[in-house]
Structure formats: C-alpha cells, structure tokens
Amino acid sequence: AQKVTQAQTEISVVEKEDVTLDCVYETRDTTYYLFWYKQPPSGELVFLIRRNSFDEQNEISGRYSWNFQKSTSSFNFTITASQVVDSAVYFCALSEPAFTYNQGGKLIFGQGTELSVKP
Amino acid sequence: GAGVSQSPSNKVTEKGKDVELRCDPISGHTALYWYRQRLGQGLEFLIYFQGNSAPDKSGLPSDRFSAERTGESVSTLTIQRTQQEDSAVYLCASSLREEGYTEQFFGPGTRLTVL
Numbered sequence: 001a002q003k004v005t006q007a008q009t010e011i012s013v014v015e016k017e018d019v020t021l022d023c024v025y026e027t028r029d030t031t032y033y034l035f036w037y038k039q040p041p042s043g044e045l046v047f048l049i050r051r052n053s054f055d056e057q058n059e060i061s062g063r064y065s066w067n068f069q070k071s072t073s074s075f076n077f078t079i080t081a082s083q084v085v086d087s088a089v090y091f092c093a094l095s096e097p098a099f100t101y102n103q104g105g106k107l108i109f110g111q112g113t114e115l116s117v118k119p
Numbered sequence: 120g121a122g123v124s125q126s127p128s129n130k131v132t133e134k135g136k137d138v139e140l141r142c143d144p145i146s147g148h149t150a151l152y153w154y155r156q157r158l159g160q161g162l163e164f165l166i167y168f169q170g171n172s173a174p175d176k177s178g179l180p181s182d183r184f185s186a187e188r189t190g191e192s193v194s195t196l197t198i199q200r201t202q203q204e205d206s207a208v209y210l211c212a213s214s215l216r217e218e219g220y221t222e223q224f225f226g227p228g229t230r231l232t233v234l
Contacts, residue, residue: 004161006161043208045162045225047224050222105150106164106167106175106178107162107164107223108164110161111161112159
C-alpha cells in the first residue's frame with residue numbers, strides 16, 4: 001500500500017532560520033511521482049514541486065530546495081532564510097503512475113507539517 | 120485564466136440532511152478529483168473522473184457519498200443523511216490528462232459543517 005509520513009506535526013522557527021520538513025514515503029511501484037504543496041491560512045493548495053522516481057537530482061528554487069533519496073524513501077524540503085510569509089501547512093504527496101487512460105494518478109497525502117515563522 | 124471554482128464556499132447543515140457540493144474545473148481539463156480534508160489532517164482521495172470512463176470511486180467512505188460529472192465539465196458531490204463526522208473541507212482538483220503524471224490544480228474548497 002502507498003503511504004506518506006510527515007512525522008513533524010508542527011515546527012516553529014524565527015525568521016531567517018533555515019528549516020527542513022521531512023517526508024518519508026512507501027510504495028511498491030517502481031515509477032511514481034512525489035509532490036510538495038503549500039496550504040497558507042487562506043486554505044488554497046499551492047503546488048510547489050513535482051519529482052519523478054527516476055530523477056534523484058536535488059532541486060533548488062530560490063530559497064526552496066528539495067532532497068530526494070530513494071535509498072531512504074525520503075523527499076525532504078528545506079526553506080533557507082525563512083520568512084513570515086512561509087508560515088503555512090506543507091503537504092508531501094505521492095502519486096501512483098498514470099500511464100493508462102483509466103489510471104487516475106490520485107494523490108496520497110501526508111498529514112502535513114504546520115510551519116510557523118515568527119518575526 | 121480562471122482556476123478551479125467550488126460552491127458554496129461554506130455550508131452549514133443539520134445532521135440527517137442531504138447536501139450538494141459543486142466543482143467547476145479549469146476549462147479543457149479532462150480529469151477531475153474530489154478530496155476531503157478533516158480538521159488538522161491531510162487530504163483523503165474520494166473519487167476521480169476521466170472523460171466518459173467509469174469513475175474511480177475507491178475512496179468514497181460510504182454509500183451516502185456519491186458524485187456525478189457531465190462530460191468534462193461540472194461535477195457535483197452529494198452527501199446524503201449527513202453525519203457530524205462528515206464535517207470537513209471538500210476540495211476539488213482538475214488536471215490535463217498527460218502521459219505519466221497528473222498535475223492537479225486545486226479549488227478553494229467547500230467547508231462543510233454538520234451540526
């Protein structure tokens with residue numbers, strides 16, 4: 001069965017600190033996709049990144065970076081020099097492969113990590 | 120362009136009543152998903168529509184839940200005889216059906232409160 005675990009329920013940091021959000025996943029599929037979404041207080045989910053299982057290169061986008069390690073089934077997310085606007089709930093998600101027309105590619109979400117960045 | 124829209128944004132109902140939640144996907148998106156988010160929890164998959172194929176209903180929690188979609192347009196999620204445990208935010212997402220993965224765009228959700 002597929003499962004995503006975000007062990008950190010809440011994290012609180014002071015502005016400008018670096019913070020890493022952990023994500024561990026389980027799947028029997030050899031092809032899969034991993035995602036991070038941000039849910040600010042407004043409630044709307046904001047897509048941050050997608051990574052497929054064949055691409056283990058780390059990615060950096062501004063202050064955001066992602067570390068994908070298949071050996072440990074982890075897809076961790078780091079925010080460098082955090083800002084108050086980064087305060088939100090962050091979700092890691094896993095998608096089944098969607099190679100046939102009827103395969104949905106539904107997302108399996110972790111429980112989320114609530115990040116609070118204080119000024 | 121316009122994103123995924125959902126209505127109503129908030130719905131308060133009494134236990135035992137039926138409710139209908141509506142989702143308007145992004146124009147041209149062939150795939151549509153419903154998820155449920157209970158307070159402080161992650162999102163749970165409910166149902167998936169793709170074109171005229173039979174929907175994937177594997178996430179529906181009970182037979183009180185049903186959903187319809189006409190072609191590649193609007194979808195309605197119906198909850199019959201609502202219970203207090205149905206209180207949650209119901210999120211809809213749509214996507215272009217692309218080879219290998221689906222990038223889903225989420226609506227703002229409908230917050231359902233069952234008294």
